[in-house]
Amino acid sequence: MYRNTWMEVNLDAIKDNVIRSKEICRKRIIAVLKADAYGCGDSHVARAVLSAGAEMLAVSSMDEALMLRNEGYEGKILILGATEKEDVELLIKEKISVAAYSAAWVDSITKQNCVGLQFHLKIDTGMNRIGFKTIEEAKWALESLLNAGCIAEGIFTHFACADQKDQVETNKQFTRFKEVYEALNYNFPWIHTDNSDATLSFKDELTNACRIGISMYGVNNYDISLRYPISLHTKVIMVKEVDEGERIGYGLTYQAKKKEYIATLPIGYADGFVRKNQGRCVYIDGQYCEVVGRVCMDQVMVRLEKEVPIGTDVEIFGPHIHLEKMAEELDTIPYEVICLISGRVTRTYIWEGENLEENARILKSEIAEVHQS
């Protein structure tokens, strides 16, 4: 790691959060690792959730599923989103389960050899994204796929408003799901409706698994105290004193009101630190420091209350500025903040109390040694 901008992921904390979720829902856990595990690194997060007892992984696409297979994961895996008829042979070979989500999809799949393809029937209970809405459609899809030799591994739906505490919409959706499920009269091994918030709050006797994503990262709307495994950091690379009236950054949008200390940090919108962060604060050595001037692609300037040495750690979010607070200030949700952290931000990992980042440091010194000899 050469650039001093990194995201720390505590895999022990993720593991604890999964164990906690499992204790609360008392069902099997399907860990949702789509989008590279919400930007945290799918193979690392997989290791943590599997050791916590997750029994299935879910992703959004064939590419993501194959990534996990290539990384050596041989267990159960489900693609929640769309798949193509061209993928069927590989899906069967790699034992990857898919969502059966539309009549057109069923048509295209069953027109070819699809014997052994494992599917989870997706029921649309009100969100209007993907899935079968009527009992007739669902029945037809199930029968067509079974007749073609596919294997019905599960049935599921997705809640649109699980974060709303009154659960009015969730109850409606669940009732609808139960209706469809009962009408199908089929013994599905995996029955699952709950995302993170529903896993922590919604109780039912029908389902036997929960799909958790964001709660692994400590975020939930039910005040359940989970651990916060991720934090984003950078370091001060330059500090300068500016006079009253001097202006800062592209467009010179900020003007110093008095003599001020300005620090430059090596993080910008190409790291996922979006331009809307202008005016927000980062945390540096006990101070909350405002982002002054526009956020650049690779750098940003902040105003210090007191001077700090070059190399001082900066917390973008973490123990002093919660991810949820940052998301709120940016008018978005924690999911978007973490998914936008780009690939060039180094991920460091804590696992079984050890800092896996040490590897990068050791490598760095080994390379230095090679250069010297």
Ligand SMILES: *Cc1c(COP(=O)(O)O)cnc(C)c1O
């Ligand atoms: C993303 C996703 C989840 C996980 O949602 P969280 O709110 O992160 O727990 C579960 N199910 C489906 C279908 C999803 O797309």
